[in-house]
Amino acid sequence: AAGPDPAITQMQPWQQYLGAGVDAAPYGVPSPHEAHVVRRNVEWLTADTVSSVNFTPLHELEGIITPNGLCFERHHSGVAEIDPGQHRLMINGLVDNPLVFTMEDLMRFPRENRTYFLECAANTGMEWRGSQLNGVQFTHGMIHNVVYTGVPLRLILEEAGVRTNGSWILPEGADASGMTRSIPMEKALDDCMVATHMNGERLRPEQGYPLRLVVPGWEGNMWVKWLRRIEVGDAPWHHREETSKYTDLLADGQARRFTWEMDAKSVITNPSPQAPILHGPGPTVLTGVAWSGRGTIPRVDVTLDGGINWHRARMSGPSFDKSMHRFYFEFDWDGRPLLLQSRAHDSTGYVQPTKDQLREVRGLNSIYHNNGIQTWAINERGEAENVEVG
Template structure:
């Protein structure tokens, strides 16, 4: 028996092209009759700006809608308020500096780095004052962490309130911080044996302070000067801020000017209120610093509806945990009847955002979308009803319950409650 020749390379490519064309049905239009591809467009017919026209690069004007947004009725004055990261417009895990949410107690402090100082005092051997140049002489480190406000999703404790993941989950960002380890600076001052707490203080008009146990301070806390490769933005604490990985954002004191070492936590009224979660019986959980595992589907979602109609559809979202990494996220299209393992993609870093995807063919029927994160400790993100059974509905902080989006036959999504 003689061997028959195998298929030629041309035949294989032809078969692949035919298969690809079949798979692409519904994904792309044919070239004929589409002037957007068959005719010269205006931008193809003239020279654009030169390299000196935009010395600091900005997003395309066609992306002007991608921005932080405030909820005007949420607080009495925007000077002491919050705006929200547009999670539904983002990909990957890194938040661009200009889109990182803001939370202020007295507005943005505009600090001259040449005049800024950081003081270490209290129960130390040597009370020291550092300039920015002094801090730059310590060994530098680069770490990617999420920062989440303890009140993120806080409006949802009593039911669906805000229609969009920018508003339900947007008090979070995830960036690479560059700075020095807090322990190196504290060691330079010589922490005394009695020093078991620190009190960081900000240089803004509110004089923001928070108590942090020494164990955390000496573990992974940083004094950051840069985010995503450039200097901190003023609204993020320029020229220097505290980084407290995995713990609630109100402890990440901005415009850091002083760290006092003491032997017990300080009990300022504002500080105590931030550290407590009111339970249904009137008791309160205190010192609930770590942010538990949480996730949200960012697309489809109320601000990012399905616009292409039935067919191949990509679901995506982000997950994070203050206790480690996120090895697994499950998603459901039918409100929890059936769960599917999402595809984790991109870096998996400690106390950082993780990106997940789930690709499916949408048949045009209504969907009930949820995501459920599991962190590296084995902790599984609870439903909202599971949280309420333990903690009631009086809380504002630490709501990490599963979020539900209802998608109708038109592809439009809405924030709903199903437990």
């Protein structure tokens, strides 16, 4: 080694004075040295920030939980500024007793804690025709994974008494866009929740404070934020978000509709374009995340050579149904260029497809539901780039 390390031999400034006392930050914030760890948007994607999206910095995160302040945001008309005292949830339509609940009323129902990912159907949508955005935050960051506390929707629907012909629900948001989506009754009664809390605290305004619908494993658009009304009907409503949007135009001019479940997907978060290898050859830790709208992820494979040789990654952390999973692969980097990919297997046996396999079935018109295998090219300097291999 060179000379002695001053970080060891010299007294550091912070050892020489008293630090801030308790209550200096009554609601704690990260170290100023982590100020670069933020959600970011892509300016040219949307005309303004009110109907737009920003992205979770996946390359800066570990484990499986997304911190509340880093959960990506997708708003059609900005963040509704709701006074919870004036907020109501109404149940109407094909029910025996139309009901209106205050927030206090909802807190008197039995509640549950469950961890789920929310992925926007448009996540990775900009990559359909080829690699485009240079960063896992931008290619895959329309996802977050959160512990929700909420009331099973089934209990609320039972209270209202769904009529025998009530086979669909229409949740509606209290934001200016008044967003609505049709959801089949089987899903509503199965595992949907009316959530009040995320990761132990009240929902953040960006995530639908004070009430959001949780639709486990299904596309993010259905998770109506600022939830104010649920109508029960006997058919889907065919509103904007399930006709002109969130449908997949195929090559033959037909469109896939009601593609609710999110297919299994994975991505390497480190190394990646925003997180190059800085330490040179030698022991290297590769990590990433995987998820499936149909269950758990028992297995992820990783390749360093663009798919010639596959290795089984090490799963670490809790494995919950329809939740994010964390994988690692430690290897000795010889300093030569790499083509990194990960491939998820879910608990139904489904294997994540290549992008070409996906295009064979779905053509090139799509935006939504791109769960193809992502490739990062690493050069001799450890820099990473978003590429595609044949």
